[in-house]
Amino acid sequence: MYFFNYRGAGMIKRFVILILFPILVFLLASPVYAQVPPETKFTCIVLGAGGGIEDDNLSCFLIAEKDSSDFICLDAGSLYSGIKKAESAGLFNEILIPENSGLLKSAAILQNNVKAYLISHAHLDHISGLVQASPSDTQKTIYGSSATINFIKDNIFNWQIWPNFADEGSEFQLKKYHYQVVEPNVEFQVTGTSFTAKSFTVSHQEPYTSTAFLIGNNGNFILYICDTGPDAIEKTKNLNTIWENISTLVASKKLHAIFMECSYPDPRKxxxxxxxxxPVWMISELTNLEGICAKNGFHQALQGLNVIVTGIKPGIKSGETSVELIKKQLSESNNPGINFIIPLQGERIDF
Ligand SMILES: [Zn+2]
Structure with a gap:
């Protein structure tokens, strides 16, 4: 100020307000300074997003290579009702059904475009859509851990709860579905698709387990973790093991999204x-992943990472919904800079 007379100081002030400040705002908002997201490689059609009690909106996600209509199905809580909702939302407009097929479009999509099922665990809110749709489905493989496959084989497709549409278990076997047991940490090809997958065991209230899948396609990946508790409470290192496995994929932006459940808002005993x-446990686990990336030399590796928040239980009390609360709680403690996405049934997400 010493060097300027009053008029000069006023000019500087106007220069700052009218020119420098807008330039600064523009630069901060511009993509040059924002986290540049990786090129989108996958398409997800959300057939079901919730974790109960709404029986027509339960975990079920179709995944395709971007702009393809050949899907693998991650869990199948609400399958056919989800296809119908996505169809009415116009998400399958590019799929053309031969006029002489004699099928409803939703049924044709179920039969022709859903290529395989990867099931995290056999709880009803993850398989009931598959069971309900089975009479109108076509031949496919159901992938799951030995525990998941045995529960479905012994307790569902057994002619007592439902006819046996599979190729193992109670006689008579209708052989529509082929069971494929997946071994933890062993990559496998999803039959009839360009997808690979590798499974990891997670704990879903000890001793019950669930399965996470690392899904690959031409060098790009997504991670699907459905129902699981945090390592600290489950007294395991299962999630930590997954984080160790994916840290370089996160850092190299080859991991395009993590699906992760968040059933309840805080506080929760x-x-x-x-x-x-x-939310507090979800952030804690993701902060652990961030720390593992940093330990390997990749700092702030989770900035802009897509985390799809699944399995929210809508709750039965009036007032603020669980979705709103969870969204708020995650954003309030989002120090890693994650891009949290709360999926809606009948929407398409590209990542
Ligand atoms: Zn469950």
């Missing part, structure tokens, strides 16, 4: 999590 996550 540890003994009332029942093998699930709440």
């Amino acid at each position: 540890a003994n009332e999590l029942f093998g699930h996550l709440s």
Whole structure:
């Protein structure tokens, strides 16, 4: 100020307000300074997003290579009702059904475009859509851990709860579905698709387990973790092992999204999590992943990472919904700079 007379100082002030400040705002908002997201490689059609009690909106996600219509199906809580909702939302407009097929478009999509099922665990909210649709489905493979396959084989497709549409278990076998047991940490090809997958065991209220899948396609990946509790409460290192496995994929932006469940809003007592996550535990686990990346030399590696928040239980009390609460709680403690996405049934997400 010493060097300027009053008029000069006024000019500087106007220069700052009218020119420098807008330039600064423009630069901060411009993509040059924002986290540049990786090129989108996958398409997800959300057939079901919730974790109960709404029986027409339960975990079920179709995944395709971007702009392809050949899907693998991650869990199948609400399958056919989800296809119908996505169809009415115009998400399958590019799929053309031969006029002489004699099928409803939704049924044709179920039969022709859903190529395989990868099931995290056999709880009803992850398989009921598959069971309900089975009479109108076509021959496919169901992938799951030995525990998941055995539960479905022994307790569902057994002619007592439902006819046996599979190729193992109670006689008579209708052989529509082929069971494929997947071994933890062993990559496998999803039959009839360009997808690979590798499974990891997670704990879903000890001793019950669930399965996470690392899905690959031409060098790009997504990670699907459905129902699980945090390592600290489940007294395991299962999630930590997954984080160790994917840290370089995160850092190299080859991991395009993590699907992760968050059943309840906070506060939630540890003994009332029942093998699930709440925002505080979700952030804690993702912060652990961030730390592992940093330990390997990749700092702030989670900035802009897509985390699709699944399995929210809508709750039965009036007032603020669980979705709103969870969204707020995650954003308030989002120090890693994650791009949290709360999926809606009948929407398409590209990542
Ligand atoms: Zn479950």
